[in-house]
Amino acid sequence: MPVHHVMGNEGNYPYLLALWLLPLAGAIVNWAFGPQLKSAAGALGSAAIGVAFVATVLMWGAATQSVPSTGGVNLVGAHQTLFSWLPGFDFGLLMDPLSLLWALIITGVGFLIHVYSIGYMDGDNAFARFFAYMNFFVFAMLTLVLSDNFVGLLIGWGLVGLASYFLIGFWFFKPSAVAAARKAFVLNVVGDVGIMFAIFMIFASVHSTGFGDAFAFAGSYNTGWLFAICLTLFIGAAAKSAQIPLQTWLPDAMEGPTPVSALIHAATMVTAGVYLIARCAPLWSQNQDAQMLVGVIGALTALLGAILGCAQWDIKRILAYSTMSQIGYMIMGVGVGAYEGGVAHFFTHAFFKAQLFLGSGIIIHALNNEQDVRRMGGLIKTMPFAFVAMLTGVIAISGIPYLGSGFFSKDLVIQGALQHGHPWLYAIALITAGITAYYMCRMLFVTFLGQYRGNVDPSDLGIRHPELAGTSAHAAEHDEVHAHAPAWLMNVPVGILIVPTVLIGWLMFGGENSPWAHFFAQQFPHPALPAAPISETLTAVIAFALVIVGIAIAWARYGVAPAQQNAVERLRQESVRMPAVLTNAFYFDYAIDWLFVRTSQLLGTLFGRFLDPQVIDGAVRETAFSAQWLGTLVRSFQTGLLRTYAFLLVIGATCFMVYYAVAMGAAK
Amino acid sequence: MSPMAVPIADYVGLSAVIFFIGVAGVIVRRNPLIMLMSIELMFNAANLLFIAFSRAWLHNAGHIFAFLVITVAAAEAAIGLAIVVTVFRTSRHVDVDDIALMKG
Amino acid sequence: MRKQLYNVGAILKGLSITFKFMFAKRPTIEYPSIKKQHAPRFHGLHELRRYADGKERCIGCELCSSACPANAITVIGAENSPENRKSPGERHAARYEIDELRCIFCGMCEEACPTDAIVLTPRFEMSDYRRGALIYSKDRLLVPPEAGVGTAPDERPNGIPADLGRVAEVKSTVDVDEGYNATNRGQVLKVQRKGLAILKRDD
């Protein structure tokens, strides 16, 4: 047996177990006793997550501890072995700074979103089921980030996919929701399979699935083998994090309730890919090709998401594409080796994207499940709080210097790309920043400025499927009387989120000496890099200039007074003239359809129509005829009497016995 | 631990006899319950061998597999009896000679 | 869940009740050796009384017989002869039989009797193995001379005949004197109930 490598200091950490299992307990209780709990289900579900958050904070000291080990390498964080299943698979929990960061977001932001959901889901007839699923998701996600081995990670990976499937299809009476849930699940499973193959390859090399063993071996893998591992791992990451070409499920996933979109499809689950790559930094650092691949795909996704964000009218889809784009940034960051930047962007993004989603949730809830921005407008007067919430979010995501957290982290990523020697990625990232500012402001202006257009006929706005806009089955059901929960239940979490959205970025201020860099000092490799040709300040200036351009264009198109005057006509024109390539999201769905589904079908047809009946069947038919003849002969032996068969069996066995006895006798 | 008092070949012989009695039961009897019991006899003959060899070589793998055989035998008996009950429900009597749907 | 807990509570409650009963006072009267005390006017087995001088009270008038709703009494009167006076009057009962199987113990005979000869006593242990033994004739109904004259119901202390054996003190309203244990009279009745007298009569 090779030496067993462990990450983290072994010990008993009751808080760690508590924070891992509390959401599961909440889920089970909500699931089993939902009907009895009635409205207490929400409070219970939130409380479970809230206590888990407290436990996470209490784990802070243990998670950041660093003790020198015998091998000269520091053991960072806390590790608790739970049980050993089969040789090579010991299950345990690992909490180091990286896991801690994710756990903080999952439980902290998760808690706020749970509280928000009490208000948002109020009156739904499956209230307890919703919280059971949400708690289950939190448990699954914690399993993913706390596992100390690849199999545990894969279990968590699969479970979050399952939870996501449950929650996207939560309103299962909407066929579109069910279709979206199915799509998400299928694409996620593609990723799961990728990771599974990666685990097979890792196990084949190191005979263990533990992170510690796999990373300790990092320098000794065969290069091609390592690239294959990274590639298959990245397939998983791409599927979960909606990277090209597996990104198509994310916009559709917006069929789920808005808190779900905020928690799962913006703040936590979709960033699992970022976590995976950051966690496997020792593997990626050993392989330039894998880094390049991930970086390029991340950058392309960022750009593609941003472009598609410009063409959407559904407020949640706009946010979904922006999520895709931002995750592209993160993936690019961790891909090229700027791990701290990528992770930082995850951290800030979790706050401001949750902020945006929850803000949009307030609007959607107030407008009775209307999601099309063309049927909004002028909401600044009626919903000033929502405007403030959305505004801070937009500022953060656009990267206005020093005003929002997004600026700092995005800057880290962009500068990181350049530092690690990828000028093209740097350029794409900068351009994307500008586009981001444009489409986010576009959403903000169309939604909040001008006149309210909710009463305008859908076709006058160029909405092609009026029956699909804002008139989902759910809305129809609750059209009449909808007893709204007190607004503060939804407003308070949003209000709390404004603080980190605006301020959290200051953590990253100061580059190498920032608390952020210090936090991860032990976690990520820091190879010596040549100085970047463009300084960080200059990058910030360029980025800011592009952002200003984006905002200006948005203002000119949607914000200025003339645009507001004939907004209805302009929106109709724009909707109708939207390039097909954009409305169809670069034909990715069609491409997948053509490349995989249709080809399989075609192949199937080929086999079915020609190969099978003519070639195979032809051969078989002839065989069959002879077999039939033989069968007629043999059939006479088939008496159907069980005992006859048994007797024949025994005679056969006896023959063998006689043969062996005789043969053995002869051999003597 | 003292060596075995009885040579292993005797156990093999005993096991073979019991096994063949079981086989005879399956072939000769047409009551499915007795056939199932005969199968249990065969299982037991195999188990006896497992345990005798386990003792001879002082290795507990034989014990483990005898245990697994018992478990599987339990499953087999349950399924077999369920089939007997089902057959009885449809035809009010159980006779393996009548269950000849696979007749050629 | 609540229902299950309720069930547990119910079981515990039942257990506590039976446990309490284990130490409760038992109302059992150990009958053959201890008998239950009856009301003073309890209607049990009949007896024929005597006068203080030993003469029978019954004069064979058959009023009891005609008063009997169940036709259980048979009286056949006879003249007293001077040398053998059974009763103070002219007549006496030659035969006096009560079929206790028919009798409904209503007390009409007692009411009808002009000489207070027939009374109902609190004796109730009349079971027997043969039907015939339950037709009580005069030899068993008449108080034997050595046992006194019999007691009128109103004069009966606490309504307890002297031959009932130990009496259970079950009624707090009535005090039981000592000395009501088995007496000669009880012994006589016991012997008669075994059927000896009847056999003699059949002979």
Next chain:
Amino acid sequence: MPDWIIILIKSAILLLVVVTTFAYSMLAERKVLGWMQLRPGPNRVGPWGLMQPAADAAKLILKEDLTPRTADPLIYRLAPFISLLTAFSVYAIIPFGASSAGTWAIGNVNAGILFLLAITSIGVYGITLGGWASGSKYPLLGSVRATAQMISYELGMSLSFIGVLILAGTTSLDGIVNAQAKWWFVVPQFIGFIVYIITAVAETNRVPFDLVEAETELVAGFHTEYSGLRFGLFFIAEYVNMLTVSCIASLLFLGGWNAPFGLDNLHVPGVIWFIIKVGFFMFFYMWLRATLPRFRYDRLMAFGWKFLLPLATLNLVVTAIIVAYMGH
């Protein structure tokens, strides 16, 4: 003296003790039932009715032994003996006390508790075969009920044992008792204890689980056709089984011959404590019989499979997890 003679003598003594205990526990049951029903109970034969068992025995022995015409003669005669044999053979391993010389048991088997399970699982054959061989419908129904009931409840019983085994870390009965020197297992294994008590009542076919011999429905269940001594053997087997499960309950959950509440310095012999504990359980059986009505059959099965078994499993899992994390 050779070992086997000692064992023979021990067995004879034990047999005598058990049979006497059976006789008087039967009397005690009639007494206790009487008291709980505000009656004095049997008190005619001998002082306080103490000779009643002898009278009963004489009656049963002298009664005519009938064999129905439709009965299967061999098995009909065999069944009571199977019941009795299994009931008695359990006592081979039950320790009644301990002294410095060792435990008071005929044989100290390492897998004691498993041996016990094995023997009790054979016990059902007496009832089943007896009911089947009687050749009439009520006994057959009674025996079919007995089979299903005893298989179902044996699972719960075994699972409730395993919690104790995990805590004690041994399967030998005196090992288990010694492990309870400090804490009786009724405290950490309270759920297991409850499950055991319920399943034990069901295993011995006692009220409220006496569906097997339900008078009101099945006349007398599996022993409708039995009379005289053979009926008496079934009767003995039932009471001896009752005694057995009471002994097991005392050994497994109430610390066997250990003194309770730190009363060690009273220097009461362990066997006295053991008898007191067993007596308590015997009394509990009688108490139950005086209190509870009979279960309905489907409720009985549902209770066993859907409530007791999951409860016992849960108890087992929780115990295992706690022991795994806290150590012994």
Next chain:
Amino acid sequence: MAAFWILGITLIGSAIWCITNTKPVYSVVALLLNFAALAAMYLTLNAEFLAVIQMIVYSGAILILFLFVIALLSSGVTPFSVGPNKLPRIGIPAVVVLLIALGFLTYAVNRVTANAFANTSPTSPVGPVGTAGVFGSVADFGKALFTTYLLPFEITALVLMVAVIGVILLAGDQAPYVASQKQAEEVRREMREAILRGGE
């Protein structure tokens, strides 16, 4: 040695009794005797845990199930077999064939024993560390079962579960839930349309 022969003869005798009885209940009794003798033989082979398991599982559960089914089905009224025996003359050939097989097997075993099993008396038992001399005990068995042979154990658990499901399907209530075909068709159509519209 004596125990082996006594038990062996019991085993063979009860096995023959088991397969020759006309009454299935007698077969069960014979098999019970067989199992008990086998358990005793396991005890002589230091396999006390297996002996106990043999009694609990085989005698206490499997065999009683046979008895249960016999009581349930025949209850002395319905015959198990009706109609003619379709293989009336198979008995003698079967016994002959089996005796031949037995003869050759014995021959082969004797040939092999001469060299292969000649010296099989290792001095130290194969037990887990710290429990020397406990071969065949519960501890020894349990350690092996839950460490080295964990996977077979789990597979067996799966087999048991499959058997349970199978039995329930075979003998249980046979009224599976069938949703409305029309409703299912409708939902399927709506989903197809929703996919084609791409969610817009």
